[in-house]
Amino acid sequence: MKGLARIGQDEMGWVEKDKPKCGPYDAIVRPIALAPCTSDVHIVWGHAYMSDAPDRIVGHEATGVVEEVGSLVKDFKPGDRVIVPAITPDFKTVNSQKGFGQHCYGMGTGMTFITFKDGVFAEYFHVNDADANLALLPDEVSLEQAVMISDMMTTGFYGAELADIKPGDEVAVFGIGPVGLMGVAGAHFMGASRILAVGSRPAAIKVAKEYGASEIVDYHNGSTVEQIMDLTDKEGVDKVVIAGGNANTLSEALEVLKVGGTIGNVLHYDGIETIPVSALGWGAGLADKTIRGGVCPGGRARMEQLVKLVQYGRFDSSKLITHKFDKFENIEDAMIIMRDKPKDLIKPACIFDD
Secondary structure, three states, X not given: OEEEEEEEOOEEEEEEOOOXXXXXXXXXXXXXXEOOOHHHHHHHHOOOOOOOOOOEEOOOOEEEEEEEEOOOOOOOOOOOEEEEOOXXXXXXXXXXXXXXXXXXOEOOOOOHHHHOEOOOOEOOEEEOXXXXXOEEOOOOOOHHHHHHHHHHHHHHHXXXXXXXXXXXXXXXXXXXXXXXXXXXXXXXXOOOOEEEEEOOOHHHHHHHHHHOOOEXXXXXXXXXXXXXXXXXXOOOEEEEEEOOOOOOHHHHHHHHEEEEEEEEEOOOOOOOOOOOOOOOOOHHHOOOOEEEEOOOOOOHHHHHHHHHHHHOOOOOHHHHEEEEEOXXXXXXXXXXHHHHOXXXXXXXXXXXXX
């Protein structure tokens, strides 16, 4: 089979490999929808995850058709159309039993794609613990919607969950790329009364408003902190979701956060060794402000929970897709677009059903 791999630092290309083998609890899946992520860009052109693994096939966002299942798989069979979560933990580990499957073998290791094995940008890919990590794709959910659930929706919603948003909270969302837009949507579903979305791209602003943003804060117009404080009569916000930004974003979030508030961070600070923290914004450490950051939960239950919002018409995750391709081979083009980030981009995807 062939797959799109990181073949060296700043170098991507197609490789030929043996089709993966299926263990007794596992599945082999053939993709029918794929999407590149900023994390994939960081793996090839940055320093993320196992970026030194030779010829490692990249990709972790997929919807597919089950080709083969292991002898002990109970709930799935060849021909099933499935959503494959980006995070596919080993649920037999102690960390998973404690509720942190996304860190099953240590920090971030629930992303078994890339971290331990080849990813999904291949003609076939392996899914461990199929009964625990696959979710059936309902007929009412399109491939475009499904592939956005696998990572973008679960990650963005997790940012809102980490921020512990309650009904009536005023919320700031830093970054309205695809994850941040899902953070806006998650905050809206959790009952935020007002959502200030920090970003500037017209395509993203349009979707942010459709997903529940009340106002847009454009960092090109001056200090993000000053703009948010002006919009809130110098009071700040109850909760913050960080889904984009740079090394200074955490300090900015602390400065606009009210006493007793919570920050939910799902931004990967790739290539940054230290993150400065505003002592004043944190009340010199005494402001009772909580900082929480994490990798989104994975597994079947999480996918089944989120897909219902799409299945029953409560949410359309496909609004993220601005650049769509119709062939498996186009995943290379989609990766380059994700790297270069043209102004009209939110998210590229390849949809190539049977």
